[in-house]
Amino acid sequence: xxxxxxxxLTKRQILDSATIQLTSPMLxxxxxxxxxxxxxxxxxxxxxxxxxxxxxxxxxxxxGRLPDYLNAIKERxxxxxxxxxxxxxxxxxxxxxxxxxxxxxxxxxxxxxxxxQRITDLRPMIRNGYGQLxxxxxxxxxxxxxxxxxxLLKHADQFQVPKQKRVSAIERQLQEKxxxxxxxxxxxxxxxxxxxxxxxxxxxxxxxxxxxxPNTDFMRAVKVSDSEPLSERKIPLKNGKHRFENLxxxxxxxxxxxxxxYRAKYRASIYAELAxxxxxxxxxxLDRPLLEQMQHQQGMKIPFHSxxxxxxxxxxxxxxxxxxxxDYWQDVQNNPNQRDQNGTVRNLDFAAMRDFxxxxxxxxxxxxxxxxxxxxxxxxxxxxxxxxxxxxDTCGIKAPGFEAPKSRRxxxxxxxxxxxxxxxxxFKVL
Numbered sequence: 001x002x003x004x005x006x007x008x009l010t011k012r013q014i015l016d017s018a019t020i021q022l023t024s025p026m027l028x029x030x031x032x033x034x035x036x037x038x039x040x041x042x043x044x045x046x047x048x049x050x051x052x053x054x055x056x057x058x059x060x061x062x063x064g065r066l067p068d069y070l071n072a073i074k075e076r077x078x079x080x081x082x083x084x085x086x087x088x089x090x091x092x093x094x095x096x097x098x099x100x101x102x103x104x105x106x107x108x109x110x111x112x113x114x115x116x117q118r119i120t121d122l123r124p125m126i127r128n129g130y131g132q133l134x135x136x137x138x139x140x141x142x143x144x145x146x147x148x149x150x151x152l153l154k155h156a157d158q159f160q161v162p163k164q165k166r167v168s169a170i171e172r173q174l175q176e177k178x179x180x181x182x183x184x185x186x187x188x189x190x191x192x193x194x195x196x197x198x199x200x201x202x203x204x205x206x207x208x209x210x211x212x213x214p215n216t217d218f219m220r221a222v223k224v225s226d227s228e229p230l231s232e233r234k235i236p237l238k239n240g241k242h243r244f245e246n247l248x249x250x251x252x253x254x255x256x257x258x259x260x261x262y263r264a265k266y267r268a269s270i271y272a273e274l275a276x277x278x279x280x281x282x283x284x285x286l287d288r289p290l291l292e293q294m295q296h297q298q299g300m301k302i303p304f305h306s307x308x309x310x311x312x313x314x315x316x317x318x319x320x321x322x323x324x325x326x327d328y329w330q331d332v333q334n335n336p337n338q339r340d341q342n343g344t345v346r347n348l349d350f351a352a353m354r355d356f357x358x359x360x361x362x363x364x365x366x367x368x369x370x371x372x373x374x375x376x377x378x379x380x381x382x383x384x385x386x387x388x389x390x391x392x393d394t395c396g397i398k399a400p401g402f403e404a405p406k407s408r409r410x411x412x413x414x415x416x417x418x419x420x421x422x423x424x425x426x427f428k429v430l
Contacts, residue, residue: 011366017285018159018307024278026411026420028370029139031126039073042080043116048250049093049195050108059085059097108132110248110273113414115361123272132229133248134276143226143368147317150379151303152197159301165196201294218302225283230275247276257407264335267407268315310426314366321375322362329353364424371423374405377427
């Protein structure tokens with residue numbers, strides 16, 4: 001893998017369009033459906049299946065079992081007993097309708113990494129119209145946009161950011177508006193600085209009074225495609241074993257925080273569908289003529305003029321996030337005797353997290369989707385630490401006296417060990 005920091009401005013890399021290879025150890029991008037009910041998936045010790053609901057209902061109707069299915073839905077019960085009775089104790093997962101359509105398509109199946117009896121409120125990953133996992137271009141562009149805002153505010157003098165939109169002014173306005181912040185939290189950053197950084201532009205020489213909005217946003221010049229589908233691939237290795245790419249798994253995502261003495265604290269478990277060993281491609285297109293014509297109303301400079309510079313901005317943002325994560329995990333202490341909500345003892349051993357963040361230089365180009373949290377989706381790392389905590393206490397779950405964010409998400413492997421963190425991605429220009 002080649003981090004964005006290693007990208008140099010070669011002739012190939014300053015083209016207006018580039019195909020980017022995206023890789024990630026573990027990734028989750030949420031879908032429109034935040035969580036699945038028990039009747040919307042079937043968990044077994046080996047796999048977690050998501051049925052084609054239409055094909056399933058049609059097949060059960062022909063067998064006269066549709067009322068049983070609807071009753072299970074009403075009572076939020078598992079549909080597995082009905083499936084075994086209707087399609088066979090061992091063959092239900094391979095069942096098809098009369099037209100040969102599979103009830104449980106392989107493309108929507110994930111490998112079960114956890115005790116299937118414990119899976120509750122499964123969080124699915126986003127899929128395209130064919131049921132394939134993919135990464136929306138809007139998700140990638142949104143993360144890039146945050147990276148640009150962070151970069152502009154961090155280097156405000158260099159890019160002539162308006163005085164009233166710099167970090168000190170943002171902090172002052174946050175303090176003044178803290179009482180009403182919760183009601184406007186979703187759009188607060190737009191009014192505070194995002195609109196001014198991105199939308200206070202007009203085309204050079206254009207004196208028409210165009211209302212600020214999407215048409216005056218300099219990110220019009222950047223187009224990001226959806227990724228190619230995350231199709232599962234089995235790669236043979238020299239030692240005779242295999243490596244799977246784009247493997248869909250269902251795993252336990254541990255939400256943890258800490259006590260005042262820095263011992264790790266268990267908060268909750270989330271069961272989510274994730275993509276393991278991601279390798280895909282997407283395209284970034286840069287409309288340079290349009291970008292060069294965009295003039296900020298108060299003279300602010302756009303911080304990039306090529307795709308390579310854009311990726312370098314992302315890597316710089318990733319580095320600051322990496323440093324913050326390193327510091328967090330160095331402070332948190334293992335807690336081998338923490339009990340969960342059921343009274344079960346959980347061994348909160350985060351040694352793998354400290355090892356993961358051991359490197360000084362961030363080996364990734366950005367953080368995307370689940371795991372990014374407050375540090376990856378806002379410019380919070382630039383704000384005063386106490387103010388950042390105050391904003392968290394006002395808009396989210398209160399944790400007075402603790403840093404913001406306080407909690408983290410880590411992924412438990414099939415052996416019950418805390419081994420992975422989600423969301424870190426890498427870019428390579430092809």
